[in-house]
Amino acid sequence: GIGTPRRGRCTSGSLAAPSYVSELTERIKVKAAGEGDRQEREDSAEFVRFFPAFVWAVRDFALQLELDGREITEDEYLENGLKLKPGSSQRAQLHNLPRECIRQFFPARKCFVFLQPAGGKDLPRLEELREDQLEPEFREQGDRFCRHVWETSQPKTLPGEHVVTGAMLGTLAVTYVDAIRSGAVPCLESAVLALAQVENSAAVGEAVAAYEGLLERRAALPTESVAELLELHAQCEREALRVFMARAFKDDDRWFQGELMHRLEEQKQRLVQRNEQASSDRCTAVLLELWDELDDRSGQSVYAVPGGYQRFLDDRQEMVERYRQLPGKGIKADAVLQDFLQSKAFTSQSIWQTDMVLTKKEKEMAAQQARAEAAERERQVLRQREAELQQLLEDQERSFQENLRQLEQRLEDERKTLLEELDKMVDQKLKEKAALLSEGFQDKAKHTEQEIQGLREQSLEIKDPSWILSALDMLGEVASLVLPGLAGKAAGVVSAIARNMK
Structure with missing residues (x-):
């Protein structure tokens, strides 16, 4: 805050700033890599992303908001107080250093001035006063201040507008x-990366829990077909991915998303086994x-x-027909029937x-027919199993496509946010x-122009299609490891997305 000014007109402003503001770049770093001047230039621009808006509250204000014979606003009072003095003398440097830091690190600034809340004899017993006993103008100033804080304050976020929760802040x-x-x-970047490890691990666990x-709630086993089971899995997987994407951040190597893909593939395999067991x-x-x-x-x-054998065959066939007509048997109906008849x-x-x-000849013919029927049932079971395996392999590609789709959407949202953030920073730097x-x-x-140019270069990098495609390629490499049936296909899927983006 600012100490109580003496009565009079507003001139250069009596502005004080804590020493840690001017020593900021020595006390904390934004980037983990980089040295010397390059690091300092990066920090001076990057700090803006981490810092909140700057609200300067001046208590017991007794000056007139007037400059060079004209009335000025509270914000103009602050900006006038932040003006730099020309020259290189020690006095000029001491004057300019805190002001430069505030202007550089807090481009969004707001000022509020407060009169004394009470006067005369009431001031020493301020804590005993009711709100309606305070000066009306002071109460009005306080209301404006509170409205500004409530209406403009944003939650603490990390780069990419990822909101920081209480646990993350801890x-x-x-x-x-x-x-x-x-x-x-x-180092802010190192701290964020360490936090990302914790949060992304938790995001995987939360996503798996959401899937389960x-x-x-939705599983009604056994299902009548593998397709029905895989649709159930796909619905749960989509929701799990949404949960993961909402919490995960800075998963640049896509390791955690790959871990989620692996965990959900295991869940699917267990689901298939449960479904088969329920059907069996x-x-x-x-x-x-x-x-x-x-x-x-x-x-x-x-x-x-x-003639008992023929009657037995007729009764057995009738039993098989009744069995096949019964609903709710699931995908193992033919395989279990084959095993049962063999038993x-x-x-x-x-x-x-x-x-x-x-006759002996008729018995031989009956035996051959029984073997042929058993062999046909076996072939039918094998064909069904092959079809199911093919569906499971195709589902891995569907799963990969869903992961790509949600990741691409997440990256598009992040890109939009980052570009808006960079545009805002460029506008603020242009004003400075x-x-x-x-x-x-x-x-x-x-x-400052060099900083502006650096921010514009960042914008161009983010706008380039490769900004998203490189992340999708990385996910493709990870997916090929965690989804064996996808080997050799992931690159083709990403290439198709790349063609659509051009």
Whole structure:
């Protein structure tokens, strides 16, 4: 804050600033890499991204808001107080250093002046006064100040507008304190990267939990087909990815997204196994119940008569038809039926051998037919299994496409935010450059122009398609490792996206 000014007109302004403002670049660094002048230039521009807006509250203000015979606003009072003095004397440097820092690191500035809240005898007992006993003008000034804070204050964010939660702020604070205690200079970039490791790991866990929770609510196993099961998985996966994208940040090598892909692929495999087991249990229970009737007839010697084998075949076929018509058996219906009938082959052979009506030739033909039917059922089961495996492989590509789609959308949103952020910084730097030129500081204006040029170069880099494509390529490399069925295909998928972006 500013000490109580003496009564009179506003001239150059009595402005004081804590020493740590002028020593900022010595106390903390933005970038982990870089040395010397280059590092200092990068820091001076990059600090703006991390810093909040600057609100200067002047208490017990007793000056007149007037300059050179004209009324000025509170903001003009602050800007007038931030003007630099020409010259290179020690006095000029001491005057300019804190002002330069405030102008450089806090381009968005606002000023509020407050009269004394009470006068005369009431001032010593200020804490005892009710709000309605304070000076009306002071209350009005306080209301304006509060409205400004509530209406313009933004949540603390990291680069890319990633909102910092309370837990994240605690982690950052510990990181900074540990660095200071060790004698190192705290680095914002390193702290953010360390925080990203913690947050991204938590994002993976949260996404997997979201997948499991959604699956628990929606899963009704067994499903009638693999396609139905994979659609269920895809729905849960999309939601899990949204959860991950909402929390993860600075996953530049896509390791954590790859870890999520791997975890969800494992979840899918377990889901397939659960579905198959549920189907197998259901089918086995149905077949055992249906076969009880044939067992009862066999126990009553219904088939131990001439022509009994044919009657047995007819009854067995009727049982199979009834089995196939029952819903809710799931994807293992044919495989379980094949295994079940093979397990009952001894019963069939026993009835066949005791049927005295059949000739030796007819028995051989019946045996060949039984083997042919069993072989056809086996081929049908294999064809179904191959089709299911193909669907599972195709689902890996679908999963990769969904990961690419959501990552691309996330990067597009980040790019838009970063470009808006850079445009705002350029506008603020242009204003600072104009102010320096008007005050006659050509060298400082030239330095600011270099910062502006650096920000514009960053904008061009972010606007280039490669800014997004390189991240998608990285995800493709990761996906080829965590999704074996995708090997050789990921590059083609990314290339197709690249063609669409041009």
